[in-house]
Amino acid sequence: MHGEVMRRPFVSLSLFGGLLAVPMFATAQIRLADVSHLSVATTETALAPVDPRLMGAGGQVEIIVRLADPSLAAAQAEDARKTGALMERARQREHLRALDARQNDFMNRVRNLGARELARVRKAHNAVALRVDAASIPVIASLPGVTAVRPVVNYELDLAETVPYIGAAAVQSAGLDGTGVRVAVIDSGIDYTHRNFGGPGTVEAYEDAYGVATADPLNTTRDGLFPTAKVIEGFDFVGEVWPDGDLAHDEDPIDFGGHGTHVADIIGGRSSDGTHRGVAPGVSLLAVKACSAVATSCSGVALLEAMDYVLDPNGDGDISDAVDVVNLSLGSSYGQREDDLSEACANAVRLGVVVVASAGNAADRPYITGSPASTPGVISVAQTQVPSAGQIPMIINSPASIAGSYPNTETLDWAPVNAAVTGDVVHVGRGCPGLDPYPEGVDLNGKIALIDRGACAVSLKIDRAAKAGAAGVLFGLVAPGDALKFSFGGGDTFVPTLVIIQSYASLIKANLGAPVNVTISPDNPIPLIGSMVSSSSRGPSYSEDAIKPEISAPGASLSAEVGTGDFETAFGGTSGAAPMVAGSAALLVQAHPHWPPALVKAALMNNADPEIYTSPALVPGVLAPITRIGAGEVRVDRALGARTLALGLHAGGALSFGFDTAAHDSLKLQFMLVKNLSHRHRSYRVETEFRYADDAASGAVTVWAPPVV
Template identity: 30%
Template sequence: MRYLFLTLMTIFLLTGFSAPEPNEEVTVIVELEEKSETFIEEVERRWPRLEVVASYDTIFNGAAIRGTAAELEKVARMDAVKNQYPVHKYEALQEEGMSFSTELIRKKFQHPQTGKGVKVGIIDTGMDYNHPDLKQNFKGGYDTVDFDDDPMETKEEGATSHGTHVAGIIGADGEMKGMAPDSELYAYRALGPGGVGSSVQVIAAIEEAVEDGMDVINLSLGNDVNGPDWPTTHAVNKAIELGTVVVVAAGNSGPGGWTVGSPATSSEAITVGASALAQEAPFLKVAGERERIRIQTMAGSVPWDLTKKYPVRYVGKGDREWVNLQGKIALFERGGAPFSEKALMAYQKGAVAVLIYNNEEGAFQGGLDGVELPIPVASLSKEAGAWVKEKVVLQNQWVETVKVTLGDQVAPFSSRGPVTTNWEIKPDILAPGVNIHSTIPGGYESLQGTSMAAPHIAGIAALMKEAHPEWTPSEIKQALTSTADLVSNSKGPFPPTEQGAGFVNINEAIEPELLVEQSSLSFGKLEEKLFRKSLPLTIRNLTDKPMEITIEEPDRKKGESWTVPMTTEIPPEQTKNLKIGLHVSSAFLEDGVHEGYLKVKAEENVFTVPYVYVKEESDYEIVSGFELNPMWQNDREASYRFHLAEPIDTLRVDLYRAGTLLSAGTLLELEDLDAGLIEGELDISEKNLEGSYLAIVSVETEGKESLYPFPIYIEGK
């Protein structure tokens, strides 16, 4: 458990610590070899001026202690102290977006459950428990930022709203209705002003939530470490082991693969990706061209409701001499001036609308930062921007806007799997995460992100817990994934590493007829020429009638074959243990991720089970999460930590000063490392490190070298 104290950051902030002055007060967390009670009594007896601000004995043995650096140094030398840790920053996962109300989702619910009597813990930025939609269901909590019983959102400088928004999605009961409007809401404020917290605060919040007997915990937090053994994942696994359902946001780093970060990489947690529900979306169309270009209206913009054809004028990044845009759509490249400034200048020159296309691969989301304009402003991907320049601007064409009704979609920003090292599928399931209307201090707002998707599942888990109080966290997860509906487009279902089992089916998850214990099948990484592996598939019949089961193998690829069991009957309320075999001749398959779905036919119903395997190399990052932290006691020694996706022969870390990129020397050299979490300590007394650096981590395996940059900051005294 010594690794439980790492960051749950949305944006992975790598910061160091300066050596405190002897009389400077600091808070440190110590991990103990024994239960904390005896240790705390000894500390209070020997150093009465020290303040024990938190103690932990559920997830790990330890305590958070505040006092002078000189006295804490003495505490750190006690025999009972196993380790002590610095503080890391945390932030909340969110992205701004347009309006959409969760009430539309609740109207589909056909069962009587409301979450009554179910305790849901929200570890976040706190909660505005005076909000008229939340005050009735707010039952308590704790503030691990200030260490008191008042988990109110930050209201003054650095005001926050994230936790209140999440709480409304789960259990609002007023003008807005959450997914479980009668659930008991507990707020654990672990993130303070600006949505930033520390390891002490987050660990204390998990500890408090578990000890308070939460049935469900929602964590809309994460980092960028795509591996299963990062310490935050261990913390989540421990809470689940103790009987708590833990729901985790997948992250907002999509649409690329291998972007799910810890603790969403936990095998046991319910990892939630974001989907966009069926909606009407604007597309651009040009006469004579079959292709249509989708545009994404920016946050704060009026709707894109153009009804006529218009010419398009390319104006670069907005830094060139401005021209008359009267009656035209202005096309910008992203970069340079802020979006709002570009839009305002275009409006002043007479533009009827503004398009801003990305300056790197893929789409992006943006907002107008409070600037209100009467013309619409939308974003395009880099590829779409190039298309508009070629087909419209250069050919003097006019564009028209057409509205297209889209079915459920995987949100572009939603993080994708699989997970390195164990090669499992994540996310597990999708929920609405685009244009979600919910509570904030003083009113309501629409946000989007997987932070908004996760509380939908947390609320649904509360409904399931009310209906089946005896169900374990594993059974609740099985019911959700077994009954989910695949999300598809014109090309077929989205891949498992984008949607997991699919979009949550609220009604069937409450009363499922069948449970598949495995939410997905991971056959691992294939490195041999001939690969054979069998995995269990355990199916449970929850009905009072026999159930005939037929498993249909996936569409065969060249070099791939499957072995599936024959049709079998499962008696009422019984379980059948089956096996699925995969045989691969790797010479016939391309490197990379291979994934799809097996169909499980039960009478007239069809269930799907996602599968994945990885052949040899793929496009994941071998190194992630590198951090360097000078020890809190002094700045002569530092701890380092990073994750390896696969074994490597050699690793070297070189430091370069930010800005000048002048070399600051080689920091670290290691050899023959296995996959997983790597950590250690090193002497930096002769390096005189202070300020911002770029750490270049180079790894070499079988003669192949890869480089990975990580910004780090080391504070001075």
């Protein structure tokens, strides 16, 4: 036993003394965690949609160009579905030859642009993969027959990264994959036609199941396409209209918004070709739709219906068929026990269902962590960085008086720093197109534009500066606080951009006479492995003063993108972290089908990695507070190897001593259960230590524990 639970008491008794003034209202509407990074390609121009991730790209890039003609699967899907007959082999070959000829025509055009063919596909998808100069993308998007231009997926950032990192690959190769375990995903539905759920993996298959618009009746009926071998049941408690209209029930929980599809894939995806695996690729999934198809909200009514449903999926009034694990990647900030969904979750846990919920994306603010994650028996999940993450600092080259590396920055997915740029800084003010004329005589050619936050979409400001010739952009905040991300709000021309904090912007402005020469470079980022994502919500829980979140996992896994057939995009926030833990729980349930949820939770918490840092870029070497990461980052392989478990008996797993005013001496006593899973006698020496040296030095808290158990 590592003894983490015993040597990490909640010792910050006085730290929270002044913090009860935190507003204790919860927002009225349950909301999905932030999905603003899931930007959508524009469609109002004559150009084919260009994925926003390609905007602002420079140099050689790898793209996939989707072509208009139906792929072989699409060409016969309609016939096959209506007649039950596939094309004859000769006709299939003829169709492939026709597609090949069109692809040849297309390639002849783009070779003139210097494009190099990487691959072409015609059966599940009609597309060509190219390596091309980014400057050619608008031309390619305007060619006849092109329907979409997207980046080639970078597999260094996908589940092949996060699944091994948390130990799940080792568990899978040892023979455990969640087979026989049923996991309910209460979310926006699941796109069960996607390749990563063993579906046909074509846009056409999705359209057969969902239709082509939210008003299409196909998304209310099963059409013989649902359930599937992977997504074995489900229900839609929301319909496609809410919150713009009434909730509506239907029997087809197919996803449109995309959130639930990502979550389900991270938990238990397994592609038909075997190349893509979630944490527990053998699980059976239930798609329980309680969140809007057209907004990021989840209905409080539908969520309760969903919780009823997961306890009795066959609706016969007998809950012996309750699911094994429930994932809720959603929440409401400042979660409290006076919450219907939290109560429903508590009842499910009591029945024996493992419930996993995201802690929230409301950042490092004490008590802000949301419900239902704040429910004692629920496993609350914080978000840590994926192993490959890195932070790009702003480098000031001159003047010498301020030269150096400035790490408090953020990058923007739609204006990525994909090449190094160096230049003198020109301050253009707020810079809103049509609202804020640039200062007289400004020349941005080859320069780095410093733009102030405010008044209009960040992307429109960057678009304007890029079109004026700027080589890069520093986007300066105008109020104190850490750097933050901004979502895409229009525009089509982008250059490498860093968001910088107010003090950096002020420093530059004060030295502009010099001039100030700056480099923005993707080379040598500060590694962020083993650290918090700044947006992950902090605990403790409001109602119980208990340790929440309780565990963490890397978010931002590359995972299934709804309605695309076989595409994947990065999915982050604690919404992406919770399913890593839900999948891990499923592996434990398979190994130990009789364990109550408290033991599953204890195994995960006892064996997590506590060496997680706050921010290697901003405060190197400072461990993250327990109220941000709980027991640490999940390691499911270690959890499965546990021979002894230790769990607190009062606060849902951890040993939490709660809040105290520290105005007088007080003594707090808590008990924990130590469970020997082996058939041998074991004894452990118990040691206590403080997480921070200044806590130990203050002498404010004395911890006693039995020396041996």
